[in-house]
Amino acid sequence: MPMPVSLPVYHLAGNQIITMYEILDLANAPRVSDELEGLVTNGREPAVVLDVRTSFLTSTGVAVLEHAGAVAARRRRRLRVAARRPLARRVLALTGADQALDVHPDLPSALYRP
Template sequence: MPTTVTTSESGPVHVVHVAGEIDVTSAAILRDALEALIADGRRRLTLDLTEVTFMDSTGLGIVVGRLKRLARHGGTMTVAAAHERVVRVFTITGLDQLLEIHPDLESAVAAAAAASPRSSAAGGQP
């Protein structure tokens, strides 16, 4: 199954929907989608991994890197992950302490919408 990445909006939240596996061969697609939103001034993101069945360290690195960049601009990111293997990767690495991991997209989007992104001195937009 090829990896697909699409984006959508839900109120003030921009959602990156991923389906398939996130690994060394497909992680660039995810990176590019997140980078484009952050560069465009989007500060409330939800990463929808509910249709992801596998994520390796390359995928985690992409998420952590974009989370750091987003945080520098006063933004926030939540994650929706339903597959046990994907949730476990976040738990084992401790990333569940840095990111809000939700079992479904609706609760992840609601959490991102409730967050209050800050403007940054670097020119970030709320």
């Protein structure tokens, strides 16, 4: 039986911040996606920031982030992605996901976006 992911969550400046350290791939995407969906669905803050600290993203990881964005939109919550690593941001740009997701290069810019 797979172990739960247990994504770290904290709250700051009216945001629910979910930290993602784990590289998302076919093996763990269903677990991560389920946990993200639960956190986004049940959060109380108006905004969610996914603090993506992985060194890179696979297409599966992009799909998980896009799904989280769709869940947030259905719940009328803003979702921002703090993609700290240049390669992760590049993958989001190449896949066009940066057009659907509000992508930032770091956590402060995602938190304090006007």
